[in-house]
Amino acid sequence: MNEFELIARLTRALPTNESVVVGAGDDCAVLDVGAGDRRLLFKTDAVVEGIHFTSETPPEKIGHKALARCLSDIAAMAGTPTAALITIGLPKNFDPKFVARIYAGLNELAERQGVAVVGGETTTNPERILISIALVGFVPRGRVLLRSGAKVGDAIFVTGELGGSLAGKHLEFEPRLSEARWLAENFAIHALMDLSDGLAGDLCHLLKASGVGAELLKTAIPISRAARLAAKSGDAAKPALVAALTDGEDFELLFTVASKDAVPLLDKWKQNFPKLKLSCIGKIIAGEGVRLRDKTGVQTLAVHGYVHFS
Numbered sequence: 001m002n003e004f005e006l007i008a009r010l011t012r013a014l015p016t017n018e019s020v021v022v023g024a025g026d027d028c029a030v031l032d033v034g035a036g037d038r039r040l041l042f043k044t045d046a047v048v049e050g051i052h053f054t055s056e057t058p059p060e061k062i063g064h065k066a067l068a069r070c071l072s073d074i075a076a077m078a079g080t081p082t083a084a085l086i087t088i089g090l091p092k093n094f095d096p097k098f099v100a101r102i103y104a105g106l107n108e109l110a111e112r113q114g115v116a117v118v119g120g121e122t123t124t125n126p127e128r129i130l131i132s133i134a135l136v137g138f139v140p141r142g143r144v145l146l147r148s149g150a151k152v153g154d155a156i157f158v159t160g161e162l163g164g165s166l167a168g169k170h171l172e173f174e175p176r177l178s179e180a181r182w183l184a185e186n187f188a189i190h191a192l193m194d195l196s197d198g199l200a201g202d203l204c205h206l207l208k209a210s211g212v213g214a215e216l217l218k219t220a221i222p223i224s225r226a227a228r229l230a231a232k233s234g235d236a237a238k239p240a241l242v243a244a245l246t247d248g249e250d251f252e253l254l255f256t257v258a259s260k261d262a263v264p265l266l267d268k269w270k271q272n273f274p275k276l277k278l279s280c281i282g283k284i285i286a287g288e289g290v291r292l293r294d295k296t297g298v299q300t301l302a303v304h305g306y307v308h309f310s
């Protein structure tokens with residue numbers, strides 16, 4: 001059973017109540033908790049030694065990554081993060097200085113993004129460090145952006161460059177919070193999510209939620225320098241384009257917008273975020289799945305993103 005089959009089974013019949021606006025299945029849960037014209041965003045995420053970082057990873061980067069992953073999901077709803085609870089599981093022989101440095105990295109990002117750390121829990125975890133973060137944030141009531149809003153004819157965009165994150169970016173990335181809020185404030189974005197498991201797999205989640213398909217232009221996929229270097233060096237197991245489509249932990253934004261807004265959006269983006277690439281990579285079409293177009297024709301994309309337990 002892979003990660004997505006397990007999630008599907010666990011979320012089939014979850015308890016619910018009148019606060020739930022959007023339950024499991026999007027980047028964050030959306031709740032109506034009587035906060036006036038705002039909706040509450042609620043998120044949890046965990047990083048585990050040996051999976052998301054190694055025993056060699058500088059501890060500040062472990063803390064940074066643990067929180068940045070959660071913040072990326074708030075960005076995926078175009079929200080503003082508010083407060084976090086930190087649970088840390090430590091082996092019996094832990095080094096207090098090492099743990100303090102994990103928190104230093106986490107706190108530095110929290111302060112920069114205006115997130116309060118309001119408590120948590122410490123526990124023993126045999127052999128491996130585990131950090132789990134619960135995070136709340138807010139989004140204006142009428143501006144909740146889900147994965148399910150893509151429409152046939154929409155242009156598909158991604159921020160940044162994709163693939164090769166394991167070469168270093170996955171420990172240092174900056175969650176796209178201000179960019180996502182700017183998009184939601186300035187354009188009628190139809191669907192939005194962040195890329196955590198690879199473009200090919202994550203786009204499929206967005207397409208399924210929206211009941212549509214996509215056609216991507218091969219030459220428009222922004223491939224990272226890290227993915228190109230790895231492919232060139234010869235020790236990469238896959239070509240750079242496949243890395244850009246399937247490598248996890250890009251933590252960029254993926255969104256769709258009516259095609260008439262595509263050019264104005266690109267123009268305005270360049271003025272506001274001159275250092276961050278924005279690429280129109282294709283369009284939403286009727287049907288299902290992802291097709292990849294190049295000058296020789298169209299092929300169905302059979303590659304998938306990163307899946308736990310597969």
Ligand SMILES: [Mg+2]
Pocket residue numbers: 027072073076193194195196
């Ligand atoms: Mg996400």
